[in-house]
Amino acid sequence: MIRAETVCDKGEAFEAADTITLDEQQRHRRRMAMVSDGGIAFLLDLAETRLLREGDGIRLDDGRIVKVVAKSEPLYAVRGQNAAHLLSLAWHLGNRHQAAQIFGDHILIRREPVLREMLLGLHAVVEDVDAPFDPEGGAYAHHHHQHGDEARPLTAAHD
Known part of the structure; x- marks a missing residue:
């Protein structure tokens, strides 16, 4: 082989x-x-x-x-009311050890209804999307990938 x-x-x-x-x-x-x-x-x-x-x-x-x-996957696009709010949402997701792909204006995470409810309770905007998922590698990853403000088109999910 x-x-x-x-x-x-x-x-x-x-x-x-x-x-x-x-x-x-x-x-x-x-x-x-x-x-x-x-x-x-x-x-x-x-x-x-x-x-x-x-x-x-x-x-x-x-x-x-x-x-x-x-490959595109079923994800949530999480948006805050402003940059500080988005940072707070990122902290809450990290505190729950959730894999996340971070952009300048939103965060992508895997769909999980419990997280959706938590985020909505924190006044986040949560949208179902289908998009490739390329989460951050974490502090101890050997191959860290920095996203910065790069933009990837999001496609709203159609159920």
Whole structure:
């Protein structure tokens, strides 16, 4: 079986032979049999567990690179009344150890009805969205990803 032991960070220049579309939990791996979107079967066999980010490249031992695509997931977009309120909401989510993707004007989290009720009780605006989820790595993560004010289009969920 083809093996993949290295990852090219999304900032590196590479030409992808194929893509693999995964949600956030599927992208948090060390060792797993995988199949690219075009049918390339390979064994991901990294030295340590890491979160594969949107745009990273998985280098196969035959030299080809498979580009990682983040799959849209059902999330909440959380907005505050102002920057200080959003910061307070982020603190409450962090206090509950929730994975979160932080933007300048909103936070993305996985849908969880109990959290929705808590956030609404804190006067947050909570919107159901479908979007790729690329949460912060945490203080002890080896591959920290900074989001800053980058914008990603959000698509309202249709139930």
